Amino acid sequence: xxxxSRPTGESLPRAMVIDRAWRxxxxxxxxxxxxxxxxxxxTVKLIVLPLIVRPALSPELAVDFLGPAQAAHLDALIxxxxxxxxxxxxxxxxxxxARRALGVVAGNPQDLYFQRCFELATEHGAPSDGADxxxxxxxxxxxxxxxGRTVDVLKEHLADASRRARLDGxxxxxWESRRPAPADGTAAAVALAAEVLDACGAPGGAGNPAAYVSxxxxxxxxxxxxxxxxxxSGVWGRDDLPAHLGLTExxxxxxxxxxxxxxxxxxPAPLDRTLFERLFVVLQSxxxxxxxxxxxxxxxxxxxxxxxxxxLYDESLRVAVVxxxxxxxxxxxxxxxxxxxxxxTAHRAVNSRWxxxxxALRARRMTVSPRPDPDGGVLEALAQDLRTPWAAxxxxxxxxxxxxxxxxxxxxxAASAWAVLDGVARSVMMDHRARVRSALRALSATxxxxxxxxxx
Numbered sequence: 001x002x003x004x005s006r007p008t009g010e011s012l013p014r015a016m017v018i019d020r021a022w023r024x025x026x027x028x029x030x031x032x033x034x035x036x037x038x039x040x041x042x043t044v045k046l047i048v049l050p051l052i053v054r055p056a057l058s059p060e061l062a063v064d065f066l067g068p069a070q071a072a073h074l075d076a077l078i079x080x081x082x083x084x085x086x087x088x089x090x091x092x093x094x095x096x097x098a099r100r101a102l103g104v105v106a107g108n109p110q111d112l113y114f115q116r117c118f119e120l121a122t123e124h125g126a127p128s129d130g131a132d133x134x135x136x137x138x139x140x141x142x143x144x145x146x147x148g149r150t151v152d153v154l155k156e157h158l159a160d161a162s163r164r165a166r167l168d169g170x171x172x173x174x175w176e177s178r179r180p181a182p183a184d185g186t187a188a189a190v191a192l193a194a195e196v197l198d199a200c201g202a203p204g205g206a207g208n209p210a211a212y213v214s215x216x217x218x219x220x221x222x223x224x225x226x227x228x229x230x231x232x233s234g235v236w237g238r239d240d241l242p243a244h245l246g247l248t249e250x251x252x253x254x255x256x257x258x259x260x261x262x263x264x265x266x267x268p269a270p271l272d273r274t275l276f277e278r279l280f281v282v283l284q285s286x287x288x289x290x291x292x293x294x295x296x297x298x299x300x301x302x303x304x305x306x307x308x309x310x311x312l313y314d315e316s317l318r319v320a321v322v323x324x325x326x327x328x329x330x331x332x333x334x335x336x337x338x339x340x341x342x343x344x345t346a347h348r349a350v351n352s353r354w355x356x357x358x359x360a361l362r363a364r365r366m367t368v369s370p371r372p373d374p375d376g377g378v379l380e381a382l383a384q385d386l387r388t389p390w391a392a393x394x395x396x397x398x399x400x401x402x403x404x405x406x407x408x409x410x411x412x413x414a415a416s417a418w419a420v421l422d423g424v425a426r427s428v429m430m431d432h433r434a435r436v437r438s439a440l441r442a443l444s445a446t447x448x449x450x451x452x453x454x455x456x
Contacts, residue, residue, distance in 0.1 A: 011065040014074065018048060021078035028086040031093050032114075046114040047088065052081050064426070087121035088114075091135070094127050098135040104143050106150045111286075112142050151283050153295045158258060158276055167258050167275065167303060174307035175255040181230035182223055189220035190236060193326035197346035200418035212319070212414035221318020224325075225309020228253060236329040245325050246391040247271045247310075247398055256306040270398040271311055275302050278311075281399060282406050291407065298406065305405065310398075316411040317401045324397040324421055328390035331425075346418070350425045354389075385432060392431075397424045 022029070022039045032043045039048060049055065053074060055062035060070050095113045116138055127135070158164060195211045215221070227235070228244050231251050235243040244253070248271040259274025264284070267277060279298055286292060293301070305311060310318050330347040333354035385392060400420060404410070411417040 011067055012071050014061070014064055014066050015044075017066055017071045017074050018044060018078065021075045022048075024079065025082045025085065029089050031089045031096075032085065040110070042110040042114060046110070047085075047118050048078065051115065051118050052077055064430070083125075084118070084121045087124075087126040088117045090127050091117035091120045091131075094131060094135040095139055098132070098139045102136065102139055102143070104139060106143070106152065113138075116142065149283065149286075149292050149294060149298075151280055154276065154279055154283060154299075155261070157295050157299060158260065164258050167299070170303050171256055171258070171275075171307065174304060178229065178307060179226060181226040181228075181232075185220075185223050186227050186232060186235045189215065189218075189224055189322050190326055192220065193323045194344050196323060196414055196417075197327055197344040200346050200414055200421075209414055212417065215319045215322065216316050219315060221312075221315050221320070221322055222309045224322050225312075225318055228310070236325060238329055241329060241390065244271070245328055245394045247394055253311075270395060270402070275299060275306060278302055278306060278402065282403055285403065301406075312401060312405045314405050314408070314410045316417070317405050320401055320411055320417050320420060321394075321398065323417060324394060324424070325390075327421055327425070328393045328397075331389040331393060333386045333389055333429075346421075350422070354425075354429050389428070392428050393424060396428055397421070400424060 019038050022033070023037055029039075032040060032047070034040055053061050058073075060066075061074055063070075066074060092109075092113055095117060096109055099109060099113075120134070120138070124131075124134075158167075192211055192215050196215065199211070224235070228247075229252055232243045233239065236245070242251075247269055248254070249269050250272065253271040257274045259276030262274075262277040262280035267273065267281070279295075279302055282292070282298070292298065301313075305313050310321050312318050312321070327344075327346055327350070330343050330351075331354070332347075332351050335351070335355050397420075400423075404420075411420065
């Protein structure tokens with residue numbers, strides 16, 4: 001399989017530029033790097049991108065592929081940060097040592113300390129006199145902040161029989177007291193969503209402020225959520241898709257349960273999750289858990305949220321579900337429905353980006369080719385994901401919006417909403433690319449092993 005297609009010229013993947021610059025920094029970064037010398041995924045996610053690259057301030061560095069000037073700029077930013085990164089690695093080693101001495105076991109040290117260590121390196125440089133006491137203080141402060149905000153605490157909190165019975169009763173009451181679904185109105189919501197998307201997807205477009213505000217003020221997200229409780233049809237102008245777009249595996253969302261455990265590998269569809277599963281994802285994915293409420297507060301609010309329309313409290317986030325659904329039903333990475341009506345500028349921008357992916361190009365060839373999949377169906381399954389892209393998109397969108405809802409982070413305007421919608425599209429695309437590459441590596445390794453001559 002050829003490498004992912006890219007823009008013309010000398011463009012390079014941003015990840016490759018980061019990797020090369022990182023390796024050029026030399027020794028001293030072992031605690032922030034993997035066995036092969038590349039930066040850890042969490043290093044990139046928690047330190048390099050938000051604290052060094054800062055894409056929000058340098059939008060030209062926020063894209064997947066960088067031109068020569070942008071690549072040189074990114075390379076320079078990382079190399080200039082070399083001494084501070086080396087100090088960050090030293091602080092991280094020191095904090096881990098203090099953590100062991102204090103007997104702290106809750107939380108992932110990288111999630112908890114990476115950004116703190118970068119702050120320490122920025123303020124103090126490399127550890128020196130008094131660093132041990134400072135490291136101990138930081139570990140204690142983080143432990144105090146995170147205490148009460150871990151999966152273990154959640155499990156213990158929901159293990160109490162009387163508490164479980166009370167919560168189950170509150171869920172039953174909340175579910176029975178839901179407002180009835182409206183007779184109609186979703187068509188107007190979807191039509192206005194198309195207007196917002198048409199403006200958002202334009203180059204430099206900030207969306208249609210008036211249309212977005214109208215959707216929020218009219219409660220169109222609430223309206224869609226209540227409609228899903230009544231099993232509507234034809235909401236998105238396509239009878240072949242369920243109105244909930246995979247947010248539940250049922251015809252209508254079930255009454256939420258309390259739950260006892262969760263596994264990342266087997267999480268149900270978003271609206272089918274228990275209280276435990278909803279909060280498990282929030283606690284697992286939060287880099288700064290000290291910003292969250294404590295577990296009892298999280299559970300108390302989640303009872304009402306799980307019985308609310310679309311499983312969300314904030315109306316701007318519900319409207320983002322409407323916008324996301326309108327975008328999702330028109331995603332077409334294989335280019336098989338170009339003449340479909342109702343495509344917006346946002347659809348054309350996202351689909352164009354996706355169709356340049358080599359994984360999408362191969363999947364398209366597999367779709368139109370009558371020949372059987374030569375690799376036992378592994379890539380065929382990945383190709384199938386591109387035939388139903390709306391499922392992965394809506395699932396990831398809901399999780400991201402739910403995380404914002406827990407933190408009371410609404411989407412104030414159309415530009416903010418589009419940043420989330422487009423970010424989810426990029427995330428789904430990159431995740432699919434990574435899974436294709438992983439499958440190809442596995443298949444190549446199997447083929448190489450089979451081709452090796454066996455000794456007698």
